[in-house]
Amino acid sequence: MATASKAWAVVAGVGPGTGAAVARKFGSQYPIALLARSAENYEPFVKEINDAGGKAIGISTDVSDSTSIKNAFQKIESEFGSEGCAAAVFNASGRFFRKSILDLTEEEFVAGFNVSTKGAFLFTQAALPHLLKTASSSNNPHPPTIIYTGATASVKSNALMSSFSTGKYALRALAQSTAREFAPKGVHVAHAIIDGVIDIPRTKEWLKDQPPEAKISAEGIADAYWNLHTQPKTTFTNEIDIRPMLEKW
Amino acid sequence: MATASKAWAVVAGVGPGTGAAVARKFGSQYPIALLARSAENYEPFVKEINDAGGKAIGISTDVSDSTSIKNAFQKIESEFGSEGCAAAVFNASGRFFRKSILDLTEEEFVAGFNVSTKGAFLFTQAALPHLLKTASSSNNPHPPTIIYTGATASVKSNALMSSFSTGKYALRALAQSTAREFAPKGVHVAHAIIDGVIDIPRTKEWLKDQPPEAKISAEGIADAYWNLHTQPKTTFTNEIDIRPMLEKW
Amino acid sequence: MATASKAWAVVAGVGPGTGAAVARKFGSQYPIALLARSAENYEPFVKEINDAGGKAIGISTDVSDSTSIKNAFQKIESEFGSEGCAAAVFNASGRFFRKSILDLTEEEFVAGFNVSTKGAFLFTQAALPHLLKTASSSNNPHPPTIIYTGATASVKSNALMSSFSTGKYALRALAQSTAREFAPKGVHVAHAIIDGVIDIPRTKEWLKDQPPEAKISAEGIADAYWNLHTQPKTTFTNEIDIRPMLEKW
Amino acid sequence: MATASKAWAVVAGVGPGTGAAVARKFGSQYPIALLARSAENYEPFVKEINDAGGKAIGISTDVSDSTSIKNAFQKIESEFGSEGCAAAVFNASGRFFRKSILDLTEEEFVAGFNVSTKGAFLFTQAALPHLLKTASSSNNPHPPTIIYTGATASVKSNALMSSFSTGKYALRALAQSTAREFAPKGVHVAHAIIDGVIDIPRTKEWLKDQPPEAKISAEGIADAYWNLHTQPKTTFTNEIDIRPMLEKW
Numbered sequence: 001m002a003t004a005s006k007a008w009a010v011v012a013g014v015g016p017g018t019g020a021a022v023a024r025k026f027g028s029q030y031p032i033a034l035l036a037r038s039a040e041n042y043e044p045f046v047k048e049i050n051d052a053g054g055k056a057i058g059i060s061t062d063v064s065d066s067t068s069i070k071n072a073f074q075k076i077e078s079e080f081g082s083e084g085c086a087a088a089v090f091n092a093s094g095r096f097f098r099k100s101i102l103d104l105t106e107e108e109f110v111a112g113f114n115v116s117t118k119g120a121f122l123f124t125q126a127a128l129p130h131l132l133k134t135a136s137s138s139n140n141p142h143p144p145t146i147i148y149t150g151a152t153a154s155v156k157s158n159a160l161m162s163s164f165s166t167g168k169y170a171l172r173a174l175a176q177s178t179a180r181e182f183a184p185k186g187v188h189v190a191h192a193i194i195d196g197v198i199d200i201p202r203t204k205e206w207l208k209d210q211p212p213e214a215k216i217s218a219e220g221i222a223d224a225y226w227n228l229h230t231q232p233k234t235t236f237t238n239e240i241d242i243r244p245m246l247e248k249w
Numbered sequence: 250m251a252t253a254s255k256a257w258a259v260v261a262g263v264g265p266g267t268g269a270a271v272a273r274k275f276g277s278q279y280p281i282a283l284l285a286r287s288a289e290n291y292e293p294f295v296k297e298i299n300d301a302g303g304k305a306i307g308i309s310t311d312v313s314d315s316t317s318i319k320n321a322f323q324k325i326e327s328e329f330g331s332e333g334c335a336a337a338v339f340n341a342s343g344r345f346f347r348k349s350i351l352d353l354t355e356e357e358f359v360a361g362f363n364v365s366t367k368g369a370f371l372f373t374q375a376a377l378p379h380l381l382k383t384a385s386s387s388n389n390p391h392p393p394t395i396i397y398t399g400a401t402a403s404v405k406s407n408a409l410m411s412s413f414s415t416g417k418y419a420l421r422a423l424a425q426s427t428a429r430e431f432a433p434k435g436v437h438v439a440h441a442i443i444d445g446v447i448d449i450p451r452t453k454e455w456l457k458d459q460p461p462e463a464k465i466s467a468e469g470i471a472d473a474y475w476n477l478h479t480q481p482k483t484t485f486t487n488e489i490d491i492r493p494m495l496e497k498w
Numbered sequence: 499m500a501t502a503s504k505a506w507a508v509v510a511g512v513g514p515g516t517g518a519a520v521a522r523k524f525g526s527q528y529p530i531a532l533l534a535r536s537a538e539n540y541e542p543f544v545k546e547i548n549d550a551g552g553k554a555i556g557i558s559t560d561v562s563d564s565t566s567i568k569n570a571f572q573k574i575e576s577e578f579g580s581e582g583c584a585a586a587v588f589n590a591s592g593r594f595f596r597k598s599i600l601d602l603t604e605e606e607f608v609a610g611f612n613v614s615t616k617g618a619f620l621f622t623q624a625a626l627p628h629l630l631k632t633a634s635s636s637n638n639p640h641p642p643t644i645i646y647t648g649a650t651a652s653v654k655s656n657a658l659m660s661s662f663s664t665g666k667y668a669l670r671a672l673a674q675s676t677a678r679e680f681a682p683k684g685v686h687v688a689h690a691i692i693d694g695v696i697d698i699p700r701t702k703e704w705l706k707d708q709p710p711e712a713k714i715s716a717e718g719i720a721d722a723y724w725n726l727h728t729q730p731k732t733t734f735t736n737e738i739d740i741r742p743m744l745e746k747w
Numbered sequence: 748m749a750t751a752s753k754a755w756a757v758v759a760g761v762g763p764g765t766g767a768a769v770a771r772k773f774g775s776q777y778p779i780a781l782l783a784r785s786a787e788n789y790e791p792f793v794k795e796i797n798d799a800g801g802k803a804i805g806i807s808t809d810v811s812d813s814t815s816i817k818n819a820f821q822k823i824e825s826e827f828g829s830e831g832c833a834a835a836v837f838n839a840s841g842r843f844f845r846k847s848i849l850d851l852t853e854e855e856f857v858a859g860f861n862v863s864t865k866g867a868f869l870f871t872q873a874a875l876p877h878l879l880k881t882a883s884s885s886n887n888p889h890p891p892t893i894i895y896t897g898a899t900a901s902v903k904s905n906a907l908m909s910s911f912s913t914g915k916y917a918l919r920a921l922a923q924s925t926a927r928e929f930a931p932k933g934v935h936v937a938h939a940i941i942d943g944v945i946d947i948p949r950t951k952e953w954l955k956d957q958p959p960e961a962k963i964s965a966e967g968i969a970d971a972y973w974n975l976h977t978q979p980k981t982t983f984t985n986e987i988d989i990r991p992m993l994e995k996w
Contacts, residue, residue, distance in 0.1 A: 235967025484718025
């Protein structure tokens with residue numbers, strides 16, 4: 001593997017699916033840290049990347065906990081050095097509750113925000129100093145990038161979806177505010193509206209009667225994120241949507 | 250005063266401005282409960298409404314605290330009876346921090362969501378059984394209504410505004426999800442994007458070099474909310490924007 | 499009838515439904531001109547308003563033809579005088595073609611724009627001098643208002659709907675540009691997204707298995723338009739949506 | 748040059764800037780037709796692509812004229828064969844009039860729609876049979892793609908901009924309707940919101956006091972379009988925004 005620079009990448013919310021695909025893609029170019037609550041979620045992908053000649057570490061992290069996030073970034077720097085962060089991808093979502101407003105507990109309602117938004121805020125705050133360091137260095141082929149994974153629920157809030165959609169709407173607000181504040185400092189901030197079912201082991205039984213083009217490929221998302229990352233300072237995309245060919249929208 | 254029905258109204262987030270104007274407007278037609286954290290915020294308006302022949306009570310309430318909200322609605326029912334709620338207006342917003350993502354504490358960041366969104370959720374959950382009771386009764390001239398006060402930051406998330414805008418984006422998601430779930434049950438849910446400076450004592454010195462049409466009148470907002478409330482089941486408006494004649498947008 | 503002022507109103511696109519209801523509502527307060535391509539569309543409502551003690555005229559007008567529009571406004575002024583226009587409502591839409599992109603003729607494709615957008619532009623250009631006259635006079639209880647009737651297709655462009663949706667998207671652009679240019683001059687510009695089936699003779703057989711709350715009442719729309727018109731300069735609503743209680747959205 | 752397939756590409760609206768950059772990018776992979784009203788707009792780029800070993804032709808075309816568009820596609824097929832169209836980019840915009848609603852002539856007002864929207868419709872209708880042919884063939888590495896160039900005015904309609912913004916809003920409606928109709932048939936339809944000043948000879952004197960990151964690079968746009976084109980059927984992006992690092996939005 002030819003590491004494109006000494007700056008590193010980090011992905012929060014790794015599991016089979018988008019997180020793993022993004023880790024693989026960015027891990028083929030940068031030393032990369034894989035964050036997930038439980039080690040079993042990242043371990044196979046850490047091993048896979050290292051076996052392929054890359055340099056990956058996994059860190060058990062609760063993104064909704066500021067201390068856990070701080071510790072994770074300290075660990076990354078101690079492992080990968082202080083060249084700064086080339087790319088940070090926030091891919092975590094809170095547990096999903098499909099429930100009436102009348103039936104949600106307070107804890108369930110805030111679960112979406114706590115992970116999708118507060119977690120993204122803590123991750124952003126921890127990543128930004130490292131992204132700004134990369135922005136001011138001339139060693140990096142691409143502007144440092146932070147990408148947030150959104151969903152259909154980032155722009156449409158259906159019945160029974162309030163716990164999830166409030167967190168995703170708020171995440172979009174965070175992404176836009178961060179973009180407006182840090183683009184002039186050279187950090188590329190992007191938000192992706194993933195609109196559809198991602199083709200992962202957990203969704204294997206979904207849409208079974210449909211052709212493969214009814215689901216989103218996680219590799220396709222990772223490629224799109226990489227294309228965002230490689231945009232120059234003159235051409236920043238701040239929002240994309242992604243859906244499979246057969247999605248109704 | 251001729252009380253139009255025995256159903257009552259409730260306004261959360263009362264202070265000089267929108268809350269007081271809404272209380273006055275709806276209090277001229279319904280028994281009304283005024284909620285605010287501190288009694289000094291609602292007392293003058295409770296007195297004013299009662300002096301004018303209406304029927305108002307004030308209840309010190311922390312909308313971000315579920316017990317406080319539950320107590321408030323129990324008190325309302327014990328005072329005004331169990332005819333149900335004709336109109337519930339959520340007008341509270343978290344304390345405002347104009348700060349960089351890098352400088353916000355975790356507590357400051359979540360303050361917007363805690364009041365604007367979690368508070369609105371708790372308020373909605375507590376108000377809905379009373380709104381549904383009114384919906385199924387034939388005593389009421391207008392469909393029961395819940396209205397949320399949003400802001401420019403509900404649809405645009407500027408730099409340094411993330412604490413406020415994340416709460417307001419998420420509030421809009423809550424409003425849309427609630428509307429989609431409860432409109433078929435006869436509850437009218439509306440979200441208002443208040444885009445501009447409201448003309449209240451606190452903003453007296455703002456835009457001083459401009460004519461009065463540079464600020465929004467709180468009475469105008471209250472009239473708009475009343476017009477939303479009086480819409481029939483065949484004609485629900487779920488979102489309006491409101492700005493003064495001289496606002497740039 | 500108590501005419502609220504000598505300024506007059508005008509409605510383009512009159513037929514059974516929104517146009518007639520708006521004519522009735524505004525015609526109870528202002529002398530009013532009803533425009534439609536064919537006289538049979540406005541005649542019953544002209545008669546009805548005059549019989550009720552109002553003052554109405556009908557003018558056969560092709561809104562997509564600039565000469566026809568100019569003649570209409572000259573006729574209005576010669577009939578109602580030069581006090582200016584209190585309210586102008588543009589309610590016309592092009593003929594509807596539900597067709598594939600591949601099957602639309604050029605003529606069919608542009609039909610939406612020609613009526614919904616070019617017609618609205620010609621109507622706006624003709625109405626504005628009369629609206630500005632009213633804005634600068636102190637005789638009028640309400641700021642002069644121009645309201646455009648949009649549709650679901652103003653914000654969502656479905657398959658087979660391109661002829662209709664391109665005209666409605668463009669109408670929304672026209673409304674926003676007009677609002678931004680003329681609000682500072684005292685003209686209230688509003689756009690209404692009518693999302694659902696309006697309950698009119700033509701749609702009698704639609705949604706027959708559903709309760710009445712599955713359709714929008716034209717009177718409800720007219721009331722909403724009147725409420726927009728009576729907003730003061732400090733509190734302009736530039737966009738509302740309107741749907742029946744049972745609409746899926 | 749290694750031509751990736753025998754299918755060809757076409758770009759409408761070629762001139763120094765986005766059109767030329769897109770022609771260069773797609774012309775390095777596909778035989779390509781460059782359409783512009785006047786030959787001087789495409790000739791230098793046709794020559795450049797052919798000199799670089801590519802295969803390019805230029806066709807003088809008025810996109811707002813259906814016969815002109817039909818002739819262009821017949822010419823393309825007779826030159827490049829009937830393997831179908833791999834990529835079609837619509838980059839034309841009407842002449843720009845920054846004028847009050849009151850001052851625009853009817854001709855000026857419709858100029859935006861006639862090119863940006865009707866032109867796009869005619870182009871789409873002519874390109875689709877060729878795109879569908881490619882979609883059903885197994886010779887092509889990427890799903891056939893049609894991309895429309897939008898602008899800030901596609902989603903924000905400022906004062907004095909109505910001629911331009913009505914055309915661009917309507918173009919966005921056309922893109923969405925086309926995407927929803929033809930994605931299930933394997934055609935990737937994308938709309939790009941270009942938000943900012945593109946760095947071309949004509950804008951050389953604009954933003955002169957600012958660093959290069961204040962303008963969008965046309966090459967960056969072309970790369971983004973290429974990245975859209977190479978997305979697989981499982982991962983279609985239907986809308987992106989593009990702005991330079993220093994753009995205020």
